[in-house]
Amino acid sequence: xxxxxxxxxxxxxxxxxxxxxxxxxxxxxxxxxxxxxxxxxxxxxxxxxxxxxxxxxxxxxxxxxxxxxxxxxxxxxxxxxxxxxxxxxxxxxxxxxxxxxxxxxxxxxxxxxxxxxxxxxxxxxxxxxxxxxxxxxxxxxxxxxxxxxxxxxxxxxxxxxxxxxxxxxxxxxxxxxxxxxxxxxxxxxxxxxxxxxxxxxxxxxxxxxxxxxxxxxxxxxxxxxxxxxxxxxxxxxxxxxxxxxxxxxxxxxxxxxxxxxxxxxxxxxxxxxxxxxxxxxxxxxxxxxxxxxxxxxxxxxxxxxxxxxxxxxxxxxxxxxxxxxxxxxxxxxxxxxxxxxxxxxxxxxxxxxxxxxxxxxxxxxxxxxxxxxxxxxxxxxxxxxxxxxxxxxxxxxxxxxxxxxxxxxxxxxxxxxxxxxxxxxxxxxxxxxxxxxxxxxxxxxxxxxxxxxxxxxxxxxxxxxxxxxxxxxxxxxxxxxxxxxxxxxxxxxxxxxxxxxxxxxxx
Numbered sequence: 001x002x003x004x005x006x007x008x009x010x011x012x013x014x015x016x017x018x019x020x021x022x023x024x025x026x027x028x029x030x031x032x033x034x035x036x037x038x039x040x041x042x043x044x045x046x047x048x049x050x051x052x053x054x055x056x057x058x059x060x061x062x063x064x065x066x067x068x069x070x071x072x073x074x075x076x077x078x079x080x081x082x083x084x085x086x087x088x089x090x091x092x093x094x095x096x097x098x099x100x101x102x103x104x105x106x107x108x109x110x111x112x113x114x115x116x117x118x119x120x121x122x123x124x125x126x127x128x129x130x131x132x133x134x135x136x137x138x139x140x141x142x143x144x145x146x147x148x149x150x151x152x153x154x155x156x157x158x159x160x161x162x163x164x165x166x167x168x169x170x171x172x173x174x175x176x177x178x179x180x181x182x183x184x185x186x187x188x189x190x191x192x193x194x195x196x197x198x199x200x201x202x203x204x205x206x207x208x209x210x211x212x213x214x215x216x217x218x219x220x221x222x223x224x225x226x227x228x229x230x231x232x233x234x235x236x237x238x239x240x241x242x243x244x245x246x247x248x249x250x251x252x253x254x255x256x257x258x259x260x261x262x263x264x265x266x267x268x269x270x271x272x273x274x275x276x277x278x279x280x281x282x283x284x285x286x287x288x289x290x291x292x293x294x295x296x297x298x299x300x301x302x303x304x305x306x307x308x309x310x311x312x313x314x315x316x317x318x319x320x321x322x323x324x325x326x327x328x329x330x331x332x333x334x335x336x337x338x339x340x341x342x343x344x345x346x347x348x349x350x351x352x353x354x355x356x357x358x359x360x361x362x363x364x365x366x367x368x369x370x371x372x373x374x375x376x377x378x379x380x381x382x383x384x385x386x387x388x389x390x391x392x393x394x395x396x397x398x399x400x401x402x403x404x405x406x407x408x409x410x411x412x413x414x415x416x417x418x419x420x421x422x423x424x425x426x427x428x429x430x431x432x433x434x435x436x437x438x439x440x441x442x443x444x445x446x447x448x449x450x451x452x453x454x455x456x457x458x459x460x461x462x463x464x465x466x467x468x469x470x471x472x473x474x475x476x477x478x479x480x481x482x483x484x485x486x487x488x489x490x491x492x493x494x495x496x497x498x499x500x501x502x503x504x505x506x507x
Contacts, residue, residue: 009037011058011145013198015066018050018057025429027053030066031198035191037072037145040167041174042183042205045193046425047441047469051176054193055147072145072172075138078131084123088133091122095137107136110169112162127352128159135163139170146173152182153466154394156352157492161185178470180205180495205470302471303423305452305479309486312457314384315341317486318363323379325355325362332358336379338505340458345480345487347497350507356490357394360462363488364391390456394463396443399435403446406435412453420449424472440467448476459487465496 016031027050035041045051056062059074079095092099108117111132117125125133131151138146148167152160160182167175167186174191177183183205190208192199201208318340325332332355340346348356362375367383399406407417422428424445435443444467451459465473473496480487480500491497497504 009071011035011037011068011070011072013066013068016057016068017065018053018062025427028057028064028198033191033198033200035174035189035200037070038171039189040171040187041189041191042187043174043176043191043193044178044183044205044208044470046471047445047467048425048427048430048439049193049469051193052149052439055149055174055176058147070145072143073141075141075144075146077134077138077146077148077151079134079138081122081130081134085121087119088122088125089118092133092137095134096140099137099140103140104136107139108133111136111166127154128156128162131155131159132163132166135166144172148173148175148177150176150178150467152177152179152492154352154463155492157349157494158351160492178465178468178473179493180209180470180473181493302475304482305420305423305475307452307479307483307485308455309459309483310388310455310457312342312384312387317341317384317387317458318488319380319382320359320363321380323359323377323381325358326376326378327358327374333507336505336507338503340486340488342486343484343502345484345489345500345502347501347504348488348490348507349497349504354507356507357462360391360460360488360490363460364389384457387458388454388456390451390454390459392447392451392459392461392464394466396440396447399438399443399446401435403431403433403435406446407450410450410453412450416453417449420452421445424449424475425469441469441472444468445472452479457486459485460489461487462490463492464489465491465493 012034014032016028017026018028019026043051043054053062055076057064058068058070059076081091084091086094092104113129113132113136117129117133122130122133135148135151138144151163155163160179164182164185167173175183175187185204187204188202190199190201190203190205192201192208192212201211203211316339320339321337323336324334325336332353333350336355336359338346348359350356358375362377362381363383365375366381367387367389404414407414410417418431421431426442426445430438430442435446438446444464448464448468451461464476468476473493477496477499487500489497489501
């Protein structure tokens with residue numbers, strides 16, 4: 001749906017209930033809401049909460065109970081490109097045979113694309129170019145509602161800004177993203193999958209988050225007040241019950257101190273009033289309990305992640321001076337210089353393909369006394385003797401098999417490992433699943449939990465936040481700010497690097 005389209009319709013979800021076959025976990029239960037098809041929606045929620053499942057439900061790929069009605073067709077991003085050796089223009093024709101080339105060129109120019117891409121193999125385009133091309137083609141389809149699944153993964157900060165500006169001028173999409181700055185720049189509504197419901201709110205991520213924080217703070221304070229009231233009412237009800245029992249026994253003659261029959265009517269009325277007072281106190285207590293049970297259902301875990309970093313006897317852990325890295329005849333980066341000391345978080349910033357990940361691999365190889373295969377290094381790259389490094393790679397696809405077997409192979413403390421996962425909202429029921437069944441974000445959390453368990457001198461994290469939900473990002477952010485481990489970091493989430501980084505090295 002392009003910005004010129006003035007029509008508006010609604011997508012309505014009524015009584016949606018869904019769980020996967022063979023699973024005891026209900027992903028959605030009796031969920032109802034409606035959204036307008038001209039909104040710029042951001043879909044947010046914890047990893048494993050059902051965001052990708054919801055996109056599949058909208059597309060009719062899964063069976064469910066309830067009703068989903070829409071007057072638009074849905075298109076999914078990223079579109080699956082089966083033959084990436086074909087020229088880009090051929091891929092465009094496969095996705096949308098009815099496209100107009102001049103319209104495609106217009107969209108491509110808005111995305112700042114180069115003019116030489118059309119007759120290049122699609123696989124030769126960078127990640128950013130591929131992302132922008134697929135978005136340009138899919139937005140050509142008028143009256144279609146676009147489901148955009150994590151477009152920022154593996155995109156550098158500059159490309160994220162371009163895609164964000166592009167989406168800002170569009171409407172009629174639902175974007176799944178965990179990048180706070182990206183969402184703030186391009187959405188006007190939030191669709192949040194909470195613990196107990198799905199919430200629709202006007203505004204961007206920051207306005208939704210501020211309202212959530214205020215609501216959570218109110219509910220926490222209200223919960224404490226109700227706990228005190230319930231305790232007081234319970235005590236008063238017990239006291240009233242004791243008085244009522246004593247008066248009742250006097251009425252029926254069990255209390256020998258009351259033998260005057262003339263007082264029986266008075267005692268009876270007093271007993272009735274005391275019993276009524278007890279019932280009123282019990283009723284108020286039940287009402288307060290009901291209020292209390294309705295609170296805190298959507299409070300997200302903000303448990304602190306603790307880190308124990310190893311202390312090295314050297315103050316300079318890593319020295320990079322006038323370093324140039326090359327693959328064959330291709331120079332990746334040149335004249336790079338920086339040092340890493342305890343407490344430093346060095347952020348490597350630059351476009352994709354500029355050599356950031358190659359530098360990380362070169363540091364890992366140097367610490368192990370090896371040479372990175374195919375990589376030529378000129379200049380100085382020195383690591384402190386006996387430097388212990390904890391490494392989180394970009395890719396978590398290699399994880400397979402039992403989680404407990406993986407923990408044993410990593411020689412990690414199983415209890416501590418599981419604690420980190422639970423604090424990152426990893427479902428306890430998933431501990432017995434095979435890691436192939438985990439979501440992308442859950443697999444990445446396994447890698448991060450392993451790193452957090454390791455007592456290292458230097459932590460090297462290569463795009464650690466890909467697929468990681470916003471709330472977990474904030475937890476990791478707080479841990480790095482509090483414990484200040486020595487770190488070499490490649491990450492394109494501007495909000496995250498702005499808080500944890502102590503120095504930015506531009507490539």
